[in-house]
Amino acid sequence: MVVRIGVIGTGNMGADHIRNLQRFVAGAAVTVVADYDQATAEAVAAESGARVAENGHALIADPDVDAIIIASHDSTHYEYAMSAIAAGKPTLCEKPLAPTLAECEEIVAAEAAAGGNLLSLGFMRRFDPGHTELKAAIDAGVIGPVLRITGASRNVVSYPGTTSESMITNSVIHELDSIPWLLGSPVVEAAWLAGRASSKVPAGVADPSLTLLRTADGVLTSVDMYANAEYGYDLRCEVLGEKGTLSLTDPALVAVDLGLKRSTSYPLDWRPRFAAAYRLELGAWVSAVAAGAPTPLATAVDGLAASRVADAVLTSMHESGRWVTVAR
């Protein structure tokens, strides 16, 4: 069976997903696209051979669409997720599930009322070969019990309008899912701190910042976020255990030896770093949709769990960095 997919949002992620589906995923056909910016949608449609729908809601209702990818701006996820659930079509929603906790709760309730197994969340680190190897080694007890995780998330430059809050709900949200997934233990407490800010951000915006997470197993994790690091997209994770450490290695595949120096390159953004993860994620999703099987991706409930932690981090941000208990 070929799964006919409609993609809402044809910006960086939507266009990337379409290319990956067409080049690397058997049994998938991108039939319809939609974007608020009609010209962007037309350009992607011309490249992919898909048809352009009038808007996201028309795409969801389109009879040539069996399954949906929501890759439009975060602020649109709620309305399209609710509409896709009402239509009963399997949907891969990019992270975050929605920007506010109340919206996430409504989506999860609507999906459950519709019988469940409709929504999948784009937490693609769960498919990244580096992260899956880390998890397998943790689970196998290679370094003994885990004591600490130290993560760093750095972008070259932030989007215009980025705030201290959106760095949590849009970027750090990945760690808010990947850390409890790696440890197999939910985040129970969170705190947020910032010090001297970069001169590159407007007054009042905190960049870099430090998010602290305590999981139910007692492990303390720190996530160092810097959205305007200039030097490259850089994602780090070191897991300290009683007997040793596990670390993601430099993802560069080639080293250049030249002029008495060795160098490797950083990607400009996350797409090259997570290219394999996106392909594996899309392949797993399409296979499950075709088989009518439970999603192998993060679920709407996982998206809600990450948003509950994000909510605690934001409360800490607004209340002098105090530890905040994550709501259950």
Ligand code: NAI
């Ligand atoms: P982008 O800005 O490149 O693309 C977003 C697109 O959404 C734009 O073309 C815009 O015109 C369109 N859009 C805005 N409002 C719309 C509406 N009401 N209906 C239809 N289209 C609308 O942003 P990007 O980087 O592609 O991000 C898209 C989504 O993917 C976001 O939710 C973002 O958080 C998520 N994302 C996920 C990543 C991951 O690694 N899983 C990485 C980067 C982004």
